[in-house]
Amino acid sequence: MNPVSMTLDLLLAALLLITLGFGLRLERRLKALQASQATFAAAVSDLDRAAARAETGLADLRGAMDEAVGLLASRIEKARELATRLEALTTEGAAITERPPAAAQRSALDRVWARPTAAAPRPASEPAPLTLNRDDALSLRRPPAEMSPRSRAMVDDELFDGPGMRRAVGGRS
Numbered sequence: 001m002n003p004v005s006m007t008l009d010l011l012l013a014a015l016l017l018i019t020l021g022f023g024l025r026l027e028r029r030l031k032a033l034q035a036s037q038a039t040f041a042a043a044v045s046d047l048d049r050a051a052a053r054a055e056t057g058l059a060d061l062r063g064a065m066d067e068a069v070g071l072l073a074s075r076i077e078k079a080r081e082l083a084t085r086l087e088a089l090t091t092e093g094a095a096i097t098e099r100p101p102a103a104a105q106r107s108a109l110d111r112v113w114a115r116p117t118a119a120a121p122r123p124a125s126e127p128a129p130l131t132l133n134r135d136d137a138l139s140l141r142r143p144p145a146e147m148s149p150r151s152r153a154m155v156d157d158e159l160f161d162g163p164g165m166r167r168a169v170g171g172r173s
Helices: 003-098 108-112 134-141 152-160
Strands: none
Touching: none
16 A cells, blocks of 8 residues: 555544544534523523413503592592582581571470460369479489489499499499
8 A cells, every 4th residue: 555545544534533523512512502492492482471471460450450540530529529518518517606596596495395384274173284394304404412422433333333243353233
């Protein structure tokens, strides 16, 4: 064999080995690129699903907001009507309190307890009916003078004693 052809064959074999090394390195890089492409595609699909959920959430939120706006508008309108009514009632009440009392108006007790009118005389055999007049009602409201005032402690104790209740300490039933 010729030394030149042998040198060229060795040079060609070395170049083929270098090419094979570059091919293996390129293959590893392509596999890594494919793996990252798959994870990128999964991330894009997750992002797409999240965007779709966000859109439906925003649509639900808009619907709830529209409903709340309608409810709030109706409540504001009702509050305005009630404020107008309250203002009218306040004005009417102020006008009533500023009005001087009429001389012909009777007190509440006079309206409730009618004064006895002159009636036809009764026969002596018929007893007079029992009637209650205004003075009797006023005297019933006043405590009798012969009653002695009770101590405040006893009154306070009686506030919490109901019928059938027994005190735990002290023993009143």
